[in-house]
Amino acid sequence: MIKHGLLYSETHEWVQPEGSVAFVGISDYAQETLGSIVFVDLPNQGDLFKKEEIFGAVESVKAASDLYAPVSFKVLEVNDQLTSSPELLNEDPYQNWILKVELLDDKELENLLKDDKYEACCK
Secondary structure, three states: OOOOOOEEOOOOEEEEEEOOEEEEEEOHHHHHHHOOEEEEEOOOOOOEEOOOOEEEEEEEOOOEEEEEOOOOEEEEEEOOHHHHOOOHHHHOOOOOOOEEEEEOOHHHHHHOEEHHHHHHHOO
16 A cells, blocks of 8 residues: 655655655555564664665564665654554554654655655556
């Protein structure tokens, strides 16, 4: 399932911009490909990441996958629930965001995929 209205990276992270702030998570395609998620490695509040830089990792019983910054950002908040309950990403990867961030360059949003283009990327 691809949630409409979000922006996606080719590495399967999604972004939901709200002014200069955005929520970041992984797509349903990503969580389904990984399988049962057992661990999420999260950055710290205040950390800065450039576009395409690794900001964390998701581990499942099948594999581990790095998380890549879809845009440049400063971490405002991490979803601490994922530390004790990483399986929330399997239940609903769109409701269970990973980070709340401050966008450092909103022009980078233009390089992300709209839902229809992302859907084609997943086939």
